[in-house]
Amino acid sequence: MYRARPEDGVAFVTGASSGIGRATALELVRRGYRVAVTARREEELEQLAASAPEQIFAFPADVTNGSAMGGTVFTIEEQLGPIALAFLNAGVFLPAERVGFDAALIAQTYAVNVGGTVNCIAPLLAAMMTRGRGQIAINASLAGYNGLPGNLAYGASKAALIHMAEALKLTYESKGLTFQILCHGFVRTAMTDQETDFAMPWRIEPEAAATIICHGFEKGGFEIAFPWPLVAASKFVRLLPYPLRFRLIAAALRKAERDRTPEAAVNPSFPPVDGPTQS
Numbered sequence: 275m276y277r278a279r280p281e282d283g284v285a286f287v288t289g290a291s292s293g294i295g296r297a298t299a300l301e302l303v304r305r306g307y308r309v310a311v312t313a314r315r316e317e318e319l320e321q322l323a324a325s326a327p328e329q330i331f332a333f334p335a336d337v338t339n340g341s342a343m344g345g346t347v348f349t350i351e352e353q354l355g356p357i358a359l360a361f362l363n364a365g366v367f368l369p370a371e372r373v374g375f376d377a378a379l380i381a382q383t384y385a386v387n388v389g390g391t392v393n394c395i396a397p398l399l400a401a402m403m404t405r406g407r408g409q410i411a412i413n414a415s416l417a418g419y420n421g422l423p424g425n426l427a428y429g430a431s432k433a434a435l436i437h438m439a440e441a442l443k444l445t446y447e448s449k450g451l452t453f454q455i456l457c458h459g460f461v462r463t464a465m466t467d468q469e470t471d472f473a474m475p476w477r478i479e480p481e482a483a484a485t486i487i488c489h490g491f492e493k494g495g496f497e498i499a500f501p502w503p504l505v506a507a508s509k510f511v512r513l514l515p516y517p518l519r520f521r522l523i524a525a526a527l528r529k530a531e532r533d534r535t536p537e538a539a540v541n542p543s544f545p546p547v548d549g550p551t552q553s
């Protein structure tokens with residue numbers, strides 16, 4: 275399995291204007307990489323690049339624009355050299371999905387989380403295949419393991435990424451390309467800060483996440499998953515037959531809601547949105 279090294283080329287991080295992407299770009303610099311960063315917010319990217327002018331280079335773009343991402347990958351390679359390691363991290367969670375089924379919101383979430391990732395993979399594959407080596411890590415989420423109420427668009431988009439990464443690994447590993455999937459729990463970022471009344475066990479800081487993530491890039495292995503208690507619980511639940519799985523998830527969600535708001539203890543209709551009531 276190929277594992278990128280700084281002497282092989284540059285690293286490319288999407289969704290680097292804040293949160294996990296930003297922290298990972300900085301951690302990659304500490305590990306010796308020159309890093310090309312992208313996201314839509316130009317000012318944030320420029321500030322990040324200014325913090326390490328010889329090592330971080332800003333290429334603002336919207337991942338939902340396929341031709342723009344093709345151009346971005348081409349320009350990075352032209353200006354900085356081959357991309358050895360790509361961290362496809364750009365993603366959104368739109369809190370309105372907690373309210374109910376919304377087709378436009380689902381399409382929007384898919385456009386960024388799945389479409390945006392695909393738009394990056396296409397030009398990266400073309401470039402890396404000509405060299406016969408390259409490492410691509412995709413940021414999914416533990417949310418991709420199990421369908422949960424209020425998490426339909428986000429969870430399904432992340433499940434799609436897990437599935438896609440599995441197929442990509444099996445297709446391209448023999449050709450020298452390494453694919454990895456990140457399935458991690460809560461990290462303190464703008465994405466989780468927008469959810470004030472939601473319990474987030476084992477939430478860690480982006481810098482701590484970035485250290486684990488970069489260690490995972492170096493170590494290799496298909497999946498980079500943390501923290502282990504949430505990973506173990508998510509994978510265990512996933513193995514259960516549907517009736518048992520749904521009962522367990524519903525009970526866990528009821529307990530979480532009781533802990534959060536005592537009045538929910540007497541509300542038999544929780545969970546309110548598309549609750550897992552059928553097997």
Ligand SMILES: NC(=O)c1ccc[n+]([C@@H]2O[C@H](COP(=O)([O-])OP(=O)(O)OC[C@H]3O[C@@H](n4cnc5c(N)ncnc54)[C@H](OP(=O)(O)O)[C@@H]3O)[C@@H](O)[C@H]2O)c1
Nearest residue numbers: 289291293294313314315336337364365415460461463465
């Ligand atoms: N935080 C968590 O607990 C957690 C847990 C599991 C997985 N994740 C995943 O981690 C990744 C990073 O999230 P985060 O927590 O660090 O949140 P964040 O701080 O909100 O970062 C999201 C990043 O994605 C970029 N982005 C969003 N839409 C984009 C678009 N259309 N084109 C280009 N870039 C776009 C944002 O940049 P611009 O707005 O500047 O474009 C931003 O840099 C996401 O894929 C998320 O699903 C997060």
